[in-house]
Amino acid sequence: MNQLISRLILKIMEVEMKKTVLVCVSVMSGALMMGPMSSYAANDDYDAYGGVNGLLSEGRLYAPLRSMATNNLFQYDEKLDKYLEVKINWNQKTKTASLTKGGKTFTATVGNGVLLRNDTVYVQFKALSNFFYPNDYIKWDTSTLTGSSEHITVYARPLTDIQALTLATNAMSKKKQWIQYHKNNVEIGLPESEYIQWNKSLTKFKAVFHSNGLVGEYDYGYGIEAEMTKKVNDWTITSFNYFDSTRIYYP
Numbered sequence: 001m002n003q004l005i006s007r008l009i010l011k012i013m014e015v016e017m018k019k020t021v022l023v024c025v026s027v028m029s030g031a032l033m034m035g036p037m038s039s040y041a042a043n044d045d046y047d048a049y050g051g052v053n054g055l056l057s058e059g060r061l062y063a064p065l066r067s068m069a070t071n072n073l074f075q076y077d078e079k080l081d082k083y084l085e086v087k088i089n090w091n092q093k094t095k096t097a098s099l100t101k102g103g104k105t106f107t108a109t110v111g112n113g114v115l116l117r118n119d120t121v122y123v124q125f126k127a128l129s130n131f132f133y134p135n136d137y138i139k140w141d142t143s144t145l146t147g148s149s150e151h152i153t154v155y156a157r158p159l160t161d162i163q164a165l166t167l168a169t170n171a172m173s174k175k176k177q178w179i180q181y182h183k184n185n186v187e188i189g190l191p192e193s194e195y196i197q198w199n200k201s202l203t204k205f206k207a208v209f210h211s212n213g214l215v216g217e218y219d220y221g222y223g224i225e226a227e228m229t230k231k232v233n234d235w236t237i238t239s240f241n242y243f244d245s246t247r248i249y250y251p
Contacts, residue, residue: 051153053160055122061147062115062122063154065097065108074151077102097121106131125154144200157198164196167235168207168226177242181224185211188220204229221245
């Protein structure tokens, strides 16, 4: 497993180095690959390289089928030492989704061990792993609600990244630092990045918003970190950090 992860990291670095050359091809390929599912698929990715955000239902772990098509750990074939193309399709009439990789097609019809939630098709993690990787050992971590095999990792997080980011932004909406953060972005025009970090018990998450870059001779950097903690059925801010720094850049 460690060797696989090391190879994945090296591959990811190679991809990043070639990104400017491949960006147009990637966008076109992604549009062709994801097109058939775009009518119902939501943004349910958790971690594009390591795993996906799934859900628990009646004691079973489910993985979002669409997310597997873009998950690098699932795409990579260690024997061939390359990434395989993954295709996905959706039949609206029969409510059937299919995922094809390496000449094998996994078919899932909504209703029998297959869920349709928020316009996203979820399939049982164990069934998906056994279909493509029958020799993989499957394990379940109860402390982090994570199911994993050698090629697939699924997190049963309480919230998707989008839901968590929405909760954090709503909670911060009236804070002067949050208003200043967006004012900086409008005035300076730097790109924004945002992500979620969970603690091991899944009772807290940190929403991180950050912008940095060069404008003229100045290097700008500013951002916000808000920690949200679950209390009964509500998520509230328990810590908040804002930073805003600008320093002269000497080329």
